[in-house]
Amino acid sequence: MRFHFKTDYDQDIRLFEDGWTFSLYAALLVLALALPLMIDPFFLGEATNVLIWAIAGLGLMLLTGQTGQVSLGHSAFMALGCYSCVLMMEANVPFVVAFLLAGVITGVVGALIAIPALKLHGVYLAIATLALAILADDIIVLLKEWTDGVNGKMSPPIDLFGYEISRWNNPIEWYYLTLAVVLMVTLFYRNLLRAPLGRAFAAVRDSEISAQAMGVNVAQTKTIAFGISCAITGLGGALMGLFAGAFNNETFNFLLSIQLLMMIVVGGLGFIHGAFLGAVVIAFLPQVLSMTTDLFGRGVAIPGLESGVFGVILILFILFEPMGLYGRWLKIRTFLELFPFARKDMFKRQKSYLKTERLR
Amino acid sequence: MSLLELDSVTLKFGGLTAVNNLSMSVEEGQVFALVGPNGAGKSTVFNLISRFYTPVTGSITFDGKDVLKMAPHEVPNLGIARTFQNIELFHQATVLQNLLVGRHRHRKTNMIAQMLHLPSVRAEEREHRHAVEEVIDLLDLQPYRNSRIAGLPYGVRKVVELGRALASKPRLLLLDEPASGLSVEETQNMRWWIDDIRRHMGITVLMVEHDMGLVGKVCDRVLALADGAKLAEGTPAEVQSHPKVIEAYLGTNAVSKGGKVA
Ligand SMILES: Nc1ncnc2c1ncn2[C@@H]1O[C@H](COP(=O)(O)OP(=O)(O)OP(=O)(O)O)[C@@H](O)[C@H]1O
Ligand SMILES: [Mg+2]
Numbered sequence A: 001m002r003f004h005f006k007t008d009y010d011q012d013i014r015l016f017e018d019g020w021t022f023s024l025y026a027a028l029l030v031l032a033l034a035l036p037l038m039i040d041p042f043f044l045g046e047a048t049n050v051l052i053w054a055i056a057g058l059g060l061m062l063l064t065g066q067t068g069q070v071s072l073g074h075s076a077f078m079a080l081g082c083y084s085c086v087l088m089m090e091a092n093v094p095f096v097v098a099f100l101l102a103g104v105i106t107g108v109v110g111a112l113i114a115i116p117a118l119k120l121h122g123v124y125l126a127i128a129t130l131a132l133a134i135l136a137d138d139i140i141v142l143l144k145e146w147t148d149g150v151n152g153k154m155s156p157p158i159d160l161f162g163y164e165i166s167r168w169n170n171p172i173e174w175y176y177l178t179l180a181v182v183l184m185v186t187l188f189y190r191n192l193l194r195a196p197l198g199r200a201f202a203a204v205r206d207s208e209i210s211a212q213a214m215g216v217n218v219a220q221t222k223t224i225a226f227g228i229s230c231a232i233t234g235l236g237g238a239l240m241g242l243f244a245g246a247f248n249n250e251t252f253n254f255l256l257s258i259q260l261l262m263m264i265v266v267g268g269l270g271f272i273h274g275a276f277l278g279a280v281v282i283a284f285l286p287q288v289l290s291m292t293t294d295l296f297g298r299g300v301a302i303p304g305l306e307s308g309v310f311g312v313i314l315i316l317f318i319l320f321e322p323m324g325l326y327g328r329w330l331k332i333r334t335f336l337e338l339f340p341f342a343r344k345d346m347f348k349r350q351k352s353y354l355k356t357e358r359l360r
Numbered sequence B: 001m002s003l004l005e006l007d008s009v010t011l012k013f014g015g016l017t018a019v020n021n022l023s024m025s026v027e028e029g030q031v032f033a034l035v036g037p038n039g040a041g042k043s044t045v046f047n048l049i050s051r052f053y054t055p056v057t058g059s060i061t062f063d064g065k066d067v068l069k070m071a072p073h074e075v076p077n078l079g080i081a082r083t084f085q086n087i088e089l090f091h092q093a094t095v096l097q098n099l100l101v102g103r104h105r106h107r108k109t110n111m112i113a114q115m116l117h118l119p120s121v122r123a124e125e126r127e128h129r130h131a132v133e134e135v136i137d138l139l140d141l142q143p144y145r146n147s148r149i150a151g152l153p154y155g156v157r158k159v160v161e162l163g164r165a166l167a168s169k170p171r172l173l174l175l176d177e178p179a180s181g182l183s184v185e186e187t188q189n190m191r192w193w194i195d196d197i198r199r200h201m202g203i204t205v206l207m208v209e210h211d212m213g214l215v216g217k218v219c220d221r222v223l224a225l226a227d228g229a230k231l232a233e234g235t236p237a238e239v240q241s242h243p244k245v246i247e248a249y250l251g252t253n254a255v256s257k258g259g260k261v262a
Helices: A019-038 A041-066 A074-090 A095-117 A122-142 A171-193 A196-206 A208-213 A218-244 A254-267 A272-297 A305-320 A324-338 B042-049 B072-078 B095-101 B111-116 B119-139 B154-167 B184-199 B212-218 B236-241 B243-252
Strands: A158-160 A163-165 B004-013 B016-026 B031-035 B057-062 B080-082 B172-176 B204-208 B221-226 B229-234
Touching: A019 A041, A019 A171, A041 A074, A041 A171, A041 A196, A041 A218, A041 A254, A041 A272, A074 A095, A074 A122, A074 A218, A074 A254, A095 A122, A095 A158, A095 A218, A122 A254, A158 A171, A163 A171, A171 A196, A171 A218, A171 A272, A171 B111, A196 A208, A196 A218, A196 B095, A196 B111, A208 A218, A208 B072, A254 A272, A254 A305, A254 A324, A272 A305, A272 A324, B004 B042, B016 B042, B016 B057, B016 B221, B016 B229, B031 B042, B031 B212, B042 B080, B042 B172, B042 B204, B072 B080, B080 B154, B095 B119, B095 B154, B111 B119, B119 B154, B119 B184, B154 B172, B154 B184, B184 B204, B184 B212, B212 B236, B221 B236, B221 B243, B229 B236, B229 B243, B236 B243
Parallel strands: B031 B204, B031 B221, B080 B172, B172 B204
Antiparallel strands: A158 A163, B004 B016, B004 B057, B221 B229
8 A cells, every 4th residue: 555645736736646656657658669569560550449549539538527528429520530631631731730730620610519519418418419420421421522422532641741651551650650649638638637627627527506606617618628529539530530541421420429438438437547448448349259259150240249249338337337447447456455454335425415405 | 885785686486485675785704694494595595696596686796796797607706605505516526626626716827728737837736736725724624635525424525615615715605504414523613614714814704504503603693584585683692582583483493492593
């Protein structure tokens, strides 16, 4: 068990609470940087895929895990990020500019859509955003002049400061590019969490009434959260489309939104780690499933198996582990740290007061 | 001029008149109590001041400014902070984070600066911690700094909510039943804190409280409310012995211990 003696304010503000935590994450970073030396290009591609999912997931996590607003429309914003990035690249905008601008565009559009949408709460918000995701599919087909509709687009190679990165020839560079985006997004995310805006997100999530009473503009805070969330998810969408080699309206099907939501619930709502753990599950589950069906079904394809298993996992987590994989890990860690003093009811939710004073 | 003034304020919920032509004024430096039987409209008065409800008629001014022109999230900027009868904390966040939300109205940096954690953001964060740390010291919250609200006992939550309001450095503090559900010792602490808040921090306090013992000890002025209308106003002793007040209490529910209303 580690004890924390705090002697100055910066210890609370710093990214890592102590030297031990810092070394842990430093080791993780070294591992991530050295990964291309350790695994072959195929698995490196899988790792890149995991990181791309994690970026998109971090976007939704900011909205759902941090601010408490559900969205089933994030596949639409992945599409927007992807198409706007690729269209700009085709217009010879340098990749870095096109990529970052795609994030900004997606964020602004997301914030504009949020203004009316966020008047809705809970399941109504989920339905409205789902409608948006389904609509996005049609819009992509309708705008075929730019999007090439159902035929889709080929992803152009990435030209990074005159250095060409293609998925097949430069898997290592692709991986590093994605890792760089992951680090940037994670750092921004963490910075927000330790600043007034991140605390306003949590305030809105936990009690809109008292958020207001503390001076938080609830509507504005939700809109900003939606905007930032869409921007991050848009970056994830851009990488996903570029990494796929080709994409069309089907690539950003509304099912992607549902996978994204499942990912953050399974990983652990409200934790950055949750987005990464969820990404691992999402990226590897299809492989695991096809391996098991190969083993037992001798290659017979079962239609809908993947969505079915995703659904069952989601329900099981909501019922039995609402804190997700990361929540489970936290419990195990606390148990080990306190051993043998851990109490069984330590994580039970306390219901110690009644909410009778309803204001809405 | 009084710090807070309500002038002929009326609020209706459908057919029910929750606040009926109420006028009251709270002077700077006072500890002012609103008392009255259940359903008298005390919390509704707080919610009117917080701008959660808009009165049908009447005006509310704070330090000469028209409160009714403001949106709910702008009220704290005037220097008004509050607690809730049923505790409305950010239950997934830690005590420290809850108190830091209290600092929201003092934030200075914008979103981009915060995302990049520029030096200005760090300087601002240090200031916020400094202010919050004072509150933690005052209220003896050190053992709970990094605990999530969700796991804390009721009494501690009540103190955290007081702390969150104090962290915003208000001029007027609205406390909705600060001692309800507290043990004898906790109520005793609450009494000292309210004294400290007024005396050393110079904050005006408007509170709703059923515990007349506490009201008698800390309040300068008491207003008794029944069915949304003013029954009596004066010092705690005057109000407690006022015939209409005794009748209102006997007529509805609680009978007192030793001749005083509880
Ligand atoms: N949002 C609302 N909608 C409808 N009626 C309400 C609402 N809020 C309060 N009321 C009613 O207004 C009256 C005054 O309520 P209020 O909560 O202000 O009472 P109170 O004096 O705080 O009582 P208590 O001591 O029980 O807290 C009650 O009859 C209550 O039922
Ligand atoms: Mg009340």
